Amino acid sequence: MVKRRVHVAAAAIISATGKDVLIARRPSNVDHGGLWEFPGGKLAPYETGLGGLKRELHEELGVEIRRAQPLIRIHHEYPDKHILLDVWQVHEFAGEPFGREGQAVRWVPMGELFKYPFPAANLPILRAVMLPTEYLITAEESDDALFLQRLERAMVEDGIRLVQLRAKTLDEPSYLARAEQALALCRRYSARLLLNGEPELLKHVNADGVHLTSDRLMSLERRPIAEGKWLSASTHDDRQLKQAGRLGCDFVSLSPLRTTPSHPEVFPMGWHDFQQLVERAAMPVFALGGMTRHDANHARAVGAQGIASIRDFWK
Ligand SMILES: Nc1nc2c([nH]c(=O)n2[C@H]2C[C@H](O)[C@@H](COP(=O)(O)OP(=O)(O)OP(=O)(O)O)O2)c(=O)[nH]1
């Protein structure tokens, strides 16, 4: 059987407070009936993603998009069709959304999205909605006080809300002690903290998740931590991205985009290859390697969640 290919545009509409997202319930008599969804629908052959989305949001909710940014593109195989979900984050709109086709619509806090049943293709979209555009990886820093000062500066001045504690030069007791301090600080700013290292570290420090090195990623057979925690991993190629998909990683970094002083010997992939790898990835992807905040919009435009960086946020 040749499967139908369906291209769908959908919107994660964000409230003015930035805390809630709008979801709608699919009528019971259609595909995936009764499940919740991000409003949107099938594109006509002549439509672009954003053009079709504008039409759909007008038809389904009575709102006009004012400002939108690409969020994530997901390819998913349903038994009867291949679907491409082209999801946009809508930050500004005109009009008061209501279910023009009689469907239920609801604003929900981002952290509660997981409580609602969505179609199977939506899991990576929920993760993308909950993740910020910037991922801070901490630099090596021998002094704990200086470390905390720099971390706090990044949260206060740069608005960082996702942090990976990378400290290869510390022994385990020192790492765990620093992790406790970093976690307390992250909690004050509602930022998420991921530990870089073995999944067992979470037994000692109740951080939000773990970031795996690419070697560790490739050595695992199944997801090493519970679903309630965030699992991310370093990836560099298609094989590692596929493995991240098999393990159920919530997101990954993909590097090196550019050459960096820390890895001068590695050949950079550049935006073209990056975009091709991201297109087939099954989860949100952060561009890493010589990235700064000024690259974030471009990273979004080629399908990434955003950028990950040490140097740009560590001052
Ligand atoms: N809009 C939307 N569709 C989704 C999501 N997740 C998901 O798997 N889908 C699937 C369900 C459908 O098979 C397809 C969207 O088609 P649709 O029924 O909304 O299309 P439409 O609004 O153009 O409606 P119609 O004219 O075909 O009746 O994508 C989602 O979050 N939002």
Ligand SMILES: [Mg+2]
């Ligand atoms: Mg629809």
